[in-house]
Amino acid sequence: MSILKTDSERLKRFLTEIAVFGATENGGVTRLALTDEDRDARNQLKAWFEEAGCETHVDRMGNMFFVRPGRNRDLAPVLTGSHCDSQPQGGRFDGILGIVAGLEVVCALNDAGITLERDFIVVNWTNEEGSRFTPGTTGSGVFAGKLEREAMYGLTDRNGLTFGAELERIGYKGVEDFDPRPLHANFEYHIEQGPVLERQGKTIGVPKGIVCLRWYDVDIKGVPNHAGPTPMNERQDAVYAFSKMAVNIFEIGLASNDVVTTVGEVHPQPNSRNVIAGDVHFTIDIRGWDETETDRVCSEVEEAIRKNAEATGCSVDIRQTWAVERAPFQPELVELIHEKAGELGLPALDMVSGASHDTVYINQFAPSAMIFVPSIGGRSHAEVEETSWADCTAGADTLLHCILKTGNDPEGVTYAMAD
Ligand SMILES: [Zn+2]
Numbered sequence: 001m002s003i004l005k006t007d008s009e010r011l012k013r014f015l016t017e018i019a020v021f022g023a024t025e026n027g028g029v030t031r032l033a034l035t036d037e038d039r040d041a042r043n044q045l046k047a048w049f050e051e052a053g054c055e056t057h058v059d060r061m062g063n064m065f066f067v068r069p070g071r072n073r074d075l076a077p078v079l080t081g082s083h084c085d086s087q088p089q090g091g092r093f094d095g096i097l098g099i100v101a102g103l104e105v106v107c108a109l110n111d112a113g114i115t116l117e118r119d120f121i122v123v124n125w126t127n128e129e130g131s132r133f134t135p136g137t138t139g140s141g142v143f144a145g146k147l148e149r150e151a152m153y154g155l156t157d158r159n160g161l162t163f164g165a166e167l168e169r170i171g172y173k174g175v176e177d178f179d180p181r182p183l184h185a186n187f188e189y190h191i192e193q194g195p196v197l198e199r200q201g202k203t204i205g206v207p208k209g210i211v212c213l214r215w216y217d218v219d220i221k222g223v224p225n226h227a228g229p230t231p232m233n234e235r236q237d238a239v240y241a242f243s244k245m246a247v248n249i250f251e252i253g254l255a256s257n258d259v260v261t262t263v264g265e266v267h268p269q270p271n272s273r274n275v276i277a278g279d280v281h282f283t284i285d286i287r288g289w290d291e292t293e294t295d296r297v298c299s300e301v302e303e304a305i306r307k308n309a310e311a312t313g314c315s316v317d318i319r320q321t322w323a324v325e326r327a328p329f330q331p332e333l334v335e336l337i338h339e340k341a342g343e344l345g346l347p348a349l350d351m352v353s354g355a356s357h358d359t360v361y362i363n364q365f366a367p368s369a370m371i372f373v374p375s376i377g378g379r380s381h382a383e384v385e386e387t388s389w390a391d392c393t394a395g396a397d398t399l400l401h402c403i404l405k406t407g408n409d410p411e412g413v414t415y416a417m418a419d
Contacts, residue, residue, distance in 0.1 A: 003343065003344065003401075004108065004112055004400065004401070004404070005108070005393075005397050005400075006101075006104045006105065006107075006108045006393060006396040006397050006400055007104065007107065007108060007111070008389060008390070008392075008393040010104060010107060011100065011101065011104045011389075011392060011393055011396055012389050012392070014048065014100040014103060014104065015092065015093070015096070015097065015100055015392065017044070018041055018044055018045070018084070018092075018096055018100060019092035019096075021037045021038075021040040021041040021044065022035075022037035022038075022041070022086065023092075024089055024383055026089075026383040026384070027092070027383055027384075028086075028089050028090055028091050028092060028382065028383025028384070028385065029086045029090055029091070029092050030086060030087075030088050030089055030090065031084065031085055031086040031090075032085060032086070032088065032129070032131055032132040033085040033126060033127035033128075033129065033131070033132050033133055034062070034126075034127070034132070034133070034163065034166035034167055034169075034170055034172075035132070035166075035170075036170070038084065038085055038170065039170035039171065039172065041084045041096075042064060042084065042124065042170075042172060045064065045066070045084065045099065045100075045103070045124060046064065046066075048103055049066035049103060049106070049122065052068075052103065052106045052107050052110060053068065053106075053110060054066040054067055054068050054106060054122070055067040055069070057174070057178035058172055058174035058178070059143070059174045059176070059177045059178045060149060060173065060174050060175070060176065060177055061126050061138065061139045061142045061143065061149060061152070061167075061174075062126040062139065062167045062170075062172040062173060062174065063123060063124065063125055063126050063139040063140075063143060063178075064123065064124040064172070065121050065122075065123050065178050065180065066102075066103075066106075066121065066122045066123075066124075067119055067120075067121050067180075068106050068109070068116070068119065068120040068121070068122075069119055070115065070116045070117050070118040070119045070120065070407065071115050071116070071117050071118075072117055072118065072411070073119055075117060075118045075119075075184065075411055076118065076181075076182045076183055076184035077118050077119035077120065077121050077180050077183060077184060078116075078118055078119075078120055078121070078183070078184050078185045078186070078187075078403055078406045078407045079120075079121045079122075079123060079180070079183050079185070079186045079187075079362075079366070080098065080101075080102045080105070080120075080121075080122055080123070080186070080187045080188065080189060080399060080403065081098060081099055081102055081121070081122050081123030081124060081125060081188065081358075082095045082096070082097070082098025082099050082123075082124075082125065082128070082188055082189065082190055082357070082358060083095035083096075083098075083099075083124065083125045083126075083127075083128030083129070083139075083358060084096050084099055084124050085126075085127055085128060085129050085131075086129060086131075087129050087131050087381045088131060089382065089383050090129070090380075090381055090382065090383070090385065091191075091379075091380055091381065091382060091383065091384070091385020091386070092385070093191045093375075093380075093385055093386070093387050093392070094190075094191055094193065094380055094381065094385060095128055095129075095190070097189065097190065097191060097373075097387070097392060097395070098188055098189040098190050099122060099123075099124050101189050101392070101395060101396040101399055102122030102189075102399070103122060104396050104400075105120075105122075105396065105399055105400045105403055106120070106122065108400055109400075109403075109404075114404070116403070116404070116407035116408055117407060117408045117409065117410065118184060118406075118407045118408070118409070119180070120403055120407050121180055125137070125139040125140045125143075125358040126138060126139030126167075126172075127139055127163070128140070128357070128358055132157045133152075133155040133156075133157055133163045134155070135147075136356075137356065137357075137358050137360065137361060138152045138155075138163070139358070140358035140359075140360075140361040140362055141361050143361065143362075144361035144362065144364055144365060145365075146361055146364070152164075153167070181365070181366070182366070183362075183365075183366035183367070184367070184406060184409065184414070184415070185330075185333055185366070185367050185368070185369075185402075185406040185409075185415060186359065186362045186363075186366045186367065186368040186369075187333070187337075187368070187369055187370070187371060187399060187402050187403070187406075188357055188358060188359040188362075188368070188370045188371070189370070189371040189373075189395050189396070189398075189399045190357060190370060190371070190372060191372065191373055191374075191375045191380060191385070191387050192205050192372040192373065192374055192375045192378075192380075193355050193375050193378075193380035193381070194354060194355075194375065194378050194380075195375070195377070195378025196349070196351055196378075197349060197351075197372065197373070197374035197375075198374045198375070198376065198377070198378060200349055201347065202347045202348060202349035202374070203341070203346045203347050203348070203373065203374065203391055203394045203395075204337070204341040204346045204347070204348040204349070204371060204372070204373065204394060204395065204398055205348070205349055205351050205371070205372030205373070205374075206334055206337045206338055206341070206348050206349065206350055206351065206369075206370075206371070206372070207329065207334075207351050207352050207353040207369075207370050207372060208289075208328060208329060208331075208334055208350060208351075208352060209289070209326055209327050209328035209329045209352060209353070210326065210327040210329075210352070210353045210355075210356065210357070210359075210360055210363075211287040211288055211289050211294075211326055211352050211353065211354050212287065212288060212289070212291050212294050212323075212324060212325050212326035213285070213286070213287045213322070213323070213324040213356075214284075214285075214286045214287075214294065214295075214298050214320060214322070214323050215283065215284070215285055215286075215320065215321045215322035215323075216283065216284040216286075216301075216318060216319065216320055216321065217281070217282075217283055217318075217319045217321050218245075218281070218282050218283070218284065218305060218316065218317070218318050218319075219279065219280075219281050219316065219317045220238045220241050220242055220245075220279065220280045220281075220282075220309060220314050220315075220316050221238065221278065221279055221314055221315045221316070221317075222235075222236035222237055222238035222240075222241060222276070222277065222278050222279070222280075222312070222313070222314040223235075223236040223276070223278060223313075224269075224270065224275055224276060224277065224278030224279075225275070225276045225278075226274070226275070226276070227273070227274040227275060227276055228274070230276060235276055235313075236312065236313040236314050237276050237277060237312065237314075238268065238269075238276075238277040238278055238279050238280040238314055239268050239276075239277040239280055240312055241280070241308055241309055241312040241314040241316075242266065242268070242280040242282060244308040244311070244312065245282075245304060245305050245308045245309075246263050246266075246282075248301070248304035248305075248308065249261050249263055249284060249301055249304065249305075250263075252297055252300050252301055252304065253286075253297065256288070256293060256296075256297050257288075257290065257293050258288055258289060258290070258293070259286060259287065259288035259290075259293055259294050259297040260286070260287050260288065260354065261284065261285075261286050261297065261301065262284065262285040262286075263282055263283065263284055264283050264284075264285055265281075265282060265283040266280065266281075266282045267280065267281040267282070268280045269281075284301065286298055286301065287354055289326060289352045291325065291326060298320075302318055305318055306318075324360075327360055327363050327364075329359075329363060329368055329369040329370065330363075330367035330368055330369055330415050330416070330417070332367075332415050332416075333367055333368065333369035333402070333406075333415060334369045336369070336402055336405060336406070337369055337371055337398060337402060338350075340398050340401035340402055340405070341398050343401065344394070344397050344398060344401065346394050346397075346398065351372070353370060353372070357370065365417075366417075367414075367415035367416070367417060369402075371395050371398050371399055371402070372395075373387055373391040373392065373394060373395040374387060374388075374391050375387060376388065
């Protein structure tokens with residue numbers, strides 16, 4: 001008996017046609033949240049899902065829920081989905097792949113004449129990227145009860161337009177909430193956005209969870225002075241201090257056991273070519289799967305910063321501004337993805353997710369797992385972002401079989417929440 005598959009050509013058509021909304025010259029998309037492009041993509045999704053027999057619900061955050069009714073509508077539904085917004089000059093796979101693959105699963109089930117036991121819901125979460133309105137993952141964050149809706153409505157973009165007004169303008173501010181909880185299972189299918197799968201020649205990435213994260217803000221204080229007359233041995237140069245710190249921070253990450261350290265923002269003051277900088281403000285982002293190792297790296301980084309400040313005659317203020325614990329996914333669902341990939345003959349790899357996703361929030365109240373497929377060259381958040389059509393289909397097939405299994409779980413079967 002042949003195993004049920006998604007339709008590769010149809011999935012490719014969905015992906016190609018949705019990429020028109022916000023298409024850039026170099027093959028990417030700029031589809032920032034709550035813009036006309038976002039609205040047009042939403043309208044297209046709605047049309048496709050309704051054509052495929054789904055009900056549409058839009059909640060007060062503009063999250064779109066496309067529901068394919070199951071046989072027993074009293075049972076907890078299974079859910080998949082991602083986001084259709086993008087970064088500026090972003091790629092045409094990030095986020096949207098997870099939604100159109102959900103649509104393709106609906107179509108494949110329709111073609112096969114299969115009614116699942118449970119409702120199957122595909123979601124488009126509003127503003128995952130957080131590029132126009134910061135923070136990101138706002139739709140899923142409010143849904144999870146971790147972000148406050150009114151506060152999110154008040155977020156402004158750089159032109160002073162508010163999230164709430166823009167949501168209303170594009171016609172996606174729902175008048176009531178839609179709450180399908182409790183959820184039986186949640187799968188998010190997403191491109192890897194890193195190079196690991198490609199390097200290892202694997203098709204399906206099965207993250208056991210999302211790494212923990214620590215953010216720091218650091219302020220170095222030196223003495224601003226004239227770039228000419230001040231002798232080298234009498235300087236308290238904040239840029240010099242920063243440079244030594246940045247080198248150490250990189251090397252501490254490099255020497256660690258799978259912890260990554262990034263200095264992302266640097267602001268020297270006064271930022272003038274003939275002035276020795278009196279101040280440098282910079283940020284550090286540290287992530288790892290192992291919390292103990294990550295905290296060890298944090299201590300080492302803090303120590304290196306203090307040591308270099310002292311050695312350069314500067315003072316320093318270090319503040320940890322954000323700390324997020326790692327989020328393990330539901331182990332039986334993680335195992336199920338492995339099992340289904342195996343049955344489909346797809347080589348799979350255990351990994352962790354270094355990036356944040358909507359599922360970080362959903363995972364806090366519903367059994368969740370993610371499916372990754374390779375990003376060519378490991379590139380993402382860029383127009384060159386690419387995943388082969390074959391890999392897009394492989395991920396969709398894996399998703400289809402995870403939905404077939406969990407969507408047909410009889411009453412009484414439950415997946416314990418991951419701890
Ligand atoms: Zn994404």
